Amino acid sequence: MPKSPMTSLDRRRFLAVSAGAALGASALSACAASVDGSGGSGGGSGSKTTLTVMSHDNELDKKTIQAAEEALGFEIRFIASDDTKLNAMLAAKNPPDLVRGLGATDTPYFAARGLMENLDPYFAKSSALKASDLDPVNDVWRYDGHKQGAGPRYGMAKDYSQDQMLWYRTDLLDAAKLDHPSATEPLSYDELLDLGERLVKRRLGKVRVYGLNATGLGNFSQLMGMTASAGGSLFAEDLASVDFSSPEALKALKWLLEYTKADIGPNVVNPNPDGWDWPTYQANRMAIACDGYWFGGAIGGDPKVAKVSRFAPAPQLGSNRISPCFSATGYWIPKSAKNKDAAWKFFEWYFGGQPAKDRASSGWGIPTLKSLHAQMPQNTALQKQAFEVQQQELDYFKVLTFSPYIQLAALDATLSQVLPKAVRSGTSAGKVADNLNSLMNNQMAKGKQVLG
């Protein structure tokens, strides 16, 4: 007897159909956004371009999005920054049109994987953003396959700071009868540690007032900057390994271990529960905060704190005075983005238009166009002092090359695993260096293998 169409829906067929539908649904979900993207690219059907931007909502807020939509005639689809989502979107070749990133550490990693669009042709054609007007910090967004600071431009910073500079509270230093750090001559790291030890206030095993926070930007970046100021480099020349055993790196590592052991400020063993320096500093619970110029934006919002705050140059571990930037937060355009031209228009507006001017005068970072430096705020005594110190410090800016074989998070993760044990057990800096070399180089070798 022939089977009716209904009885032919047996279990196997049903499962096969379901599996097919599931795969189809997965494939469709991958296509859906690209269809949206291509449809959004405008073409000639008169539909509005939809520009997808992955960023932080406190940096690209609704007001800025609205202003961009009005100025550019685009529709902007905002996606909150999420590394996992970005990885998935890049892997599916359906990335956002613009991605927020940290030029100082992201550029080699993404550029080496061929994921970033070379923006040189765009800069060459642009009248709003001229290469000659770009602040040197934008060089962290360049990578030539061997080092940062040279080769094609893959992105641009929105603003920046020289992150090892420091802010201090005069009221806490005066109460401890300590001299204020010089506004022109950098402290040595030993002097800084000594100041922190004198400024810390404790009660029954608890730290009431931190003397100093030296690790606000993460331990690896801190060590990288310190090693460079001692005349060395953490990364080998081919960027495929680290060396903590060199005299300069070992000196930096020893300092960090001493700082952690001294427990005078947030560290890898006892991190700051506030998550960042401002609430603690504002509450009169931190005497010295190693943060760049941007921190002045927060201080400027509180007149009482502004009155007792001063800015000072980045401390140095050796004689090679440098003052690097560890983030240079900005945007890049993925190579497989669907709306690159539209993304560039956003670039020109955001980095060279009104938003750039507004950021420059806000005091929350140094403008990334030289022509905007004059707009940095100088209305209050603190702003004037910070501006002067900052202008002198610009001479010592240096691009520190990061490795394309590993991400900063992985290096910080290794330090966070190794340092607490080392501090508790009193392991010597030499042994800690060997351990770090072994763990990090093993990871970097794997990264190199993947990159091929």
Added chain:
Amino acid sequence: MSSTGQLTAPASVPAPRAVPARGAGGPGGRFGSLRQRRTLSFYVFTGPWMLGFLTLTAFPLGYALWLSFTNSDGLSPNPRFVGLANYREVLTDQTTLDSLARTGLFTALTVPLTIAAGLVLAVMVNQPLRGRGIFRTLLYLPAVMPPVGAGLTFKLIFDRDSGSANGLLDLFGVNGVSWLTDPYARWVLIVLTMWAAGNIMIISLAGLQDIPKEILEAAKVDGASPWQSFTRVTLPLLSPVLFFQVVTGIIGALQSFAPLFISLDASPQGMASVPQDNFLFMIHVLTQYFANGRYGYASALLWVLFAIIMLLTALVFRLSKGVVFYSVEPQAAGKRPRTLGGK
């Protein structure tokens, strides 16, 4: 025959012939025979779940399995097939072995403790007390609280410099303790895990209330003390409920990433700041995925965890024989319909 009887007709009674529903058509009708319609409705109702299972479980599982044989970092365009290298590394990676051992210890501690605490609470709120409902609600409330919120609260309480736990010690002139770092962080994690014992309490309470009072009264009449009655009557009758909690508890503990809730920051960088004592297997997996970008290796770790969970679950089921008492044998229940009043 009662309606119940109809539903539970003994196997010996021949099944009634399918009667075509009025208007639905007979064997050659629009919707086929009753059997065909039943088949169709089965697939219509299970279809959405099946689709969800295939897209959200089977496909990701298969994809992760494929990833586990590659050196993928999730971004590089050409991941290489590495065979079983990732699985071999699992066996030699000291961090993996340490985190696995730590997770085993965490499971061995928290599962019995949480179940015991939930059971004690259930027994307490099962007593005929005044305001029993309020106690039940209050004890269950922490279980309703989202784990992230609970974690945040714990972080505030146990912060070394500004937390209320050390504030209390301060009142007595005792030195503050660094609760959220080694070696104390593990105890905070255990307390955080037990914080949600209200979940266990509710299930155990339902089990307690399902125990027929006649049996407990009979035990009392036979001279059993309250302790004897609890250990020889209540616990055996509650054993299927406790067994369920053991199985789900073990699976939950092995997959726990609760340490992230009390770490400074749950970002990839934050995972690194999880104290070593709380660096459980899932934290290691997350670190490998999102801090180290080792998608291939992390996927292999997840498959190893999957295999461990399957093995442990099978072992627990095997060990449960003779310890867990069902009012109806599970196997028998499958073969012979359970009657509810009918013979």
